[in-house]
Amino acid sequence: MTDQKKKGLKTFLTRYRIFTLVIFILVSLWAYYNYTHEHRSFTLFIMVFFFVSIFLPKPSFTLVLVTVISYLLFSSVSIPALNQIRHTSVEAVAHPSIPLNNLLTPDTGLEVLPEEALQALSMIDTNKVEEYRLSPSLNEDYHTMQRIVESAWPVRMREDARHVFIRAEEIADFQKCQLIEEKDLIALVYCD
Amino acid sequence: MPLSTVINLLKFAAIMVVSLAYLYGLGWLLVGPLLNRSLISKRNDLLLIQESPLTLLAGFIINFGILLVLQTLKTSLIISAVLSLIGLSCFVVYFFRYHFRKFKNPDSTNKWIGVVFFCLLMIGPILTIALDAWDTRSIWFFHSKMIYYAGSIGLAAGWQDPSVVFSQVDYPKLIPALGAQVMYVLGFWNEYLPKLSLYLIFIPPITWLVTFARRSFSYIFLLIILPFSLYPWLWNGYMDGLLAFYFCIALLLFDRYIKSNEKVDLFSSIACGIFLLYLKNEGILAFLALLVGFVVLYLIRNRFKVNLKAVKIPWHMVVIAILALIPFALWWIDKGQWRISNDLGLGQSSSFERLTARLSDGSLQMILDKVMKYINASLNLLVVMLISNFVFRRPFIKETIPAIVATGLYVLGMVVIYLVTPHDLVWHLNNSTVRVMELANGGISVACYLILDALEHDPVVMSPKAIRQL
Numbered sequence: 001m002t003d004q005k006k007k008g009l010k011t012f013l014t015r016y017r018i019f020t021l022v023i024f025i026l027v028s029l030w031a032y033y034n035y036t037h038e039h040r041s042f043t044l045f046i047m048v049f050f051f052v053s054i055f056l057p058k059p060s061f062t063l064v065l066v067t068v069i070s071y072l073l074f075s076s077v078s079i080p081a082l083n084q085i086r087h088t089s090v091e092a093v094a095h096p097s098i099p100l101n102n103l104l105t106p107d108t109g110l111e112v113l114p115e116e117a118l119q120a121l122s123m124i125d126t127n128k129v130e131e132y133r134l135s136p137s138l139n140e141d142y143h144t145m146q147r148i149v150e151s152a153w154p155v156r157m158r159e160d161a162r163h164v165f166i167r168a169e170e171i172a173d174f175q176k177c178q179l180i181e182e183k184d185l186i187a188l189v190y191c192d
Numbered sequence: 193m194p195l196s197t198v199i200n201l202l203k204f205a206a207i208m209v210v211s212l213a214y215l216y217g218l219g220w221l222l223v224g225p226l227l228n229r230s231l232i233s234k235r236n237d238l239l240l241i242q243e244s245p246l247t248l249l250a251g252f253i254i255n256f257g258i259l260l261v262l263q264t265l266k267t268s269l270i271i272s273a274v275l276s277l278i279g280l281s282c283f284v285v286y287f288f289r290y291h292f293r294k295f296k297n298p299d300s301t302n303k304w305i306g307v308v309f310f311c312l313l314m315i316g317p318i319l320t321i322a323l324d325a326w327d328t329r330s331i332w333f334f335h336s337k338m339i340y341y342a343g344s345i346g347l348a349a350g351w352q353d354p355s356v357v358f359s360q361v362d363y364p365k366l367i368p369a370l371g372a373q374v375m376y377v378l379g380f381w382n383e384y385l386p387k388l389s390l391y392l393i394f395i396p397p398i399t400w401l402v403t404f405a406r407r408s409f410s411y412i413f414l415l416i417i418l419p420f421s422l423y424p425w426l427w428n429g430y431m432d433g434l435l436a437f438y439f440c441i442a443l444l445l446f447d448r449y450i451k452s453n454e455k456v457d458l459f460s461s462i463a464c465g466i467f468l469l470y471l472k473n474e475g476i477l478a479f480l481a482l483l484v485g486f487v488v489l490y491l492i493r494n495r496f497k498v499n500l501k502a503v504k505i506p507w508h509m510v511v512i513a514i515l516a517l518i519p520f521a522l523w524w525i526d527k528g529q530w531r532i533s534n535d536l537g538l539g540q541s542s543s544f545e546r547l548t549a550r551l552s553d554g555s556l557q558m559i560l561d562k563v564m565k566y567i568n569a570s571l572n573l574l575v576v577m578l579i580s581n582f583v584f585r586r587p588f589i590k591e592t593i594p595a596i597v598a599t600g601l602y603v604l605g606m607v608v609i610y611l612v613t614p615h616d617l618v619w620h621l622n623n624s625t626v627r628v629m630e631l632a633n634g635g636i637s638v639a640c641y642l643i644l645d646a647l648e649h650d651p652v653v654m655s656p657k658a659i660r661q662l
Contacts (some may be wrong), residue, residue, distance in 0.1 A: 050579075061584075064576070068640075113323070
């Protein structure tokens with residue numbers, strides 16, 4: 001009985017299986033590193049891949065394909081990408097006039113701007129502002145500052161400009177300046 | 193469908209057709225002589241689908257070069273349009289003499305259907321979403337807007353204006369300039385149509401990708417992984433996705449050149465490499481890494497014996513490569529004259545001080561952790577592929593060397609850049625690693641594809657008898 005078991009083990013432990021077992025141990029170390037670095041699902045697939053390989057009598061190309069498919073499903077962003085393509089394409093086909101109007105009409109697409117930038121843009125238009133500066137508080141908020149500068153272009157921000165955009169709550173700090181227009185977030189003042 | 197929508201659709205189609213024809217005509221002036229040493233005669237038996245992406249790519253570069261020389265949009269567009277008409281006329285003669293009948297070939301037709309299908313797919317995500325992402329608005333298409341309103345790519349655009357310091361004005365201007373040209377011709381600005389430049393630049397690599405088509409699992413893998421895993425950087429207006437896409441296509445074309453020895457693939461591969469210089473500053477690093485990768489493969493294939501006499505480089509190819517690099521050099525000269533410098537301050541003594549300090553203060557570990565976070569998914573797949581190849585006892589696939597070497601060098605270069613960055617390291621890593629590593633992911637994916645393709649077409653792997661002998 002023991003001899004039979006030994007014979008069975010000897011038959012099982014072919015050169016290929018010993019070789020795969022060594023690789024499995026090495027891959028386990030690599031998988032552990034990945035497991036600790038947030039790539040858990042695909043790590044499990046790698047482990048399963050090599051674990052199953054040990055029990056197979058020969059290398060399996062199907063197993064390679066399964067691993068590649070699992071990579072595409074779990075570790076790549078291809079599926080969300082296809083989803084966005086589907087979403088935007090279906091929308092464009094269902095309502096073609098919207099994207100076509102957006103593409104071929106001046107000044108479309110401003111809706112992506114933050115409210116502060118939209119209010120500043122509206123005041124530039126209404127008051128024919130030719131150059132402006134931002135209050136220190138607005139200037140320090142680089143998110144808002146960049147959005148105002150790029151969306152207001154070609155109207156430029158100048159250090160010595162007399163029109164100043166300030167936050168609505170800063171009006172009291174600019175009492176020496178003349179209030180031109182006030183909205184809920186931004187106000188425009190004129191400072192001599 | 194309302195009449196106004198139909199009219200808008202026709203207008204949009206006209207803009208697309210005119211843009212493509214304009215760029216194609218310009219490109220043919222360079223690619224015709226490169227491939228055939230003539231604008232109307234043919235010397236190589238090439239398919240139109242092999243020539244077209246290269247021609248468009250050359251069109252982008254010539255168009256940008258003319259703008260840089262003449263500076264103003266109006267003059268450059270007039271001169272370019274005249275040149276484009278000449279090129280287009282020559283191409284029409286060439287097309288009807290040599291390609292018209294071949295075009296009806298079912299294989300060629302199927303591939304063109306594939307190209308059109310992919311291009312139509314990409315209209316949705318690229319052109320129906322407004323300029324929204326951060327760098328898209330603050331850098332790339334802000335530069336486009338500056339050029340558009342000044343009517344010039346020169347100093348009048350406002351590159352030295354103190355209020356635009358945040359906008360990295362030294363960045364390459366090919367895509368912003370193209371966006372500005374489109375809007376200048378139409379006479380208005382909005383936040384959607386400038387992205388047409390992005391869309392046009394997407395067409396050559398997708399055409400090349402389709403030329404690799406065959407009925408195999410590896411090709412399906414390539415098709416899914418290459419454009420789509422670059423989401424969302426391929427269509428949100430950042431240049432990182434396009435940079436990665438062109439880098440990958442350069443590797444794939446070089447691999448095909450190695451296997452088929454078709455010179456058009458070598459020219460196309462080098463053209464994609466050169467084009468990296470026009471997309472982003474990181475393109476310089478990527479281009480150099482690519483060249484080293486190609487040279488390493490050449491040396492390994494020739495067992496490290498270099499016989500310069502055996503390397504015959506046609507003079508006209510050298511001239512055309514130099515011509516293709518002129519606009520890149522011109523932009524650097526302009527930047528130097530206008531004293532526009534890069535925010536990284538590479539090569540300054542302070543950058544060496546930062547390098548030595550960060551090598552010893554634990555920053556390197558932080559950088560490596562961050563880089564690994566974004567590349568180790570694809571690296572995992574590469575490990576599986578390499579070990580699978582090993583388990584099947586197949587020889588190492590040398591064709592993967594350019595992809596592995598170039599990607600490795602690029603990652604190494606980026607690590608060095610992070611080590612010398614004058615910005616707060618944590619801020620810089622958090623804001624850029626995820627996207628600049630897309631190129632590395634792409635390069636690793638190409639290596640995976642090449643191994644998968646080799647295994648899939650290896651009779652030993654696919655034959656049960658041979659494997660049983662293991």
